[in-house]
Ligand SMILES: [Fe+2]
């Protein structure tokens with residue numbers, strides 16, 4: 077493990093110019109300059125915002141490593157070329173999100189350096205599963221499950237966020253996360269015939285889902301006790317953890333489970349009987 081202080085930095089060379097050009101080309105929204113008069117805000121609020129966006133910066137950066145590895149698994153699974161390209165885009169999106177978070181932390185007068193384990197945890201290889209199934213499992217977990225919940229949480233948070241720059245920040249992230257959440261369902265759609273024909277694959281994926289639901293639940297459904305948010309915190313885009321918990325179950329029930337069932341996966345049964353498997 078290589079834990080240390082890390083902060084996003086820019087080289088100042090032509091690579092940095094290329095990075096700006098890529099960011100501009102990939103961005104779905106007009107650029108916004110974040111500039112809060114943070115010294116005029118409640119210091120407690122500013123402290124919470126800095127902590128939140130520094131943590132988000134760490135998570136976004138880690139997500140990039142997940143999608144980067146998943147892109148390699150898609151290559152090994154013989155996925156369609158467009159799927160390989162979009163997965164690499166998604167890895168890049170997460171790096172762009174890391175940069176957005178850094179801009180926000182800086183605009184709030186915060187320190188960009190974070191304690192960060194630079195070691196990349198290897199993506200699950202699912203011993204015994206074929207390369208095709210391994211990719212399917214990891215696509216389902218990271219996009220159909222995880223990114224779908226992220227989208228629901230961003231949308232709900234935006235409803236109470238009134239600060240215009242914070243709304244722009246959240247919308248910028250959400251505009252890409254919506255693609256990330258849909259990716260897995262499109263990936264399944266491209267394999268609908270395979271899934272229809274291969275009962276063993278469907279059974280194996282359904283069994284995996286039992287495990288996946290059990291693993292993701294504590295990760296994405298915050299557990300009580302919950303601290304109530306102040307009006308200011310809501311206005312500045314902080315997330316209500318109690319609502320986030322409800323959203324986890326609602327997203328599973330109303331979007332993820334029916335979405336997976338369409339492809340013959342026993343997602344409803346898997347959720348009802350979710351448990352960690354060896
Ligand atoms: Fe992201």
Ligand SMILES: [Fe+2]
Pocket residue numbers: 139170223252253256
């Ligand atoms: Fe994402």
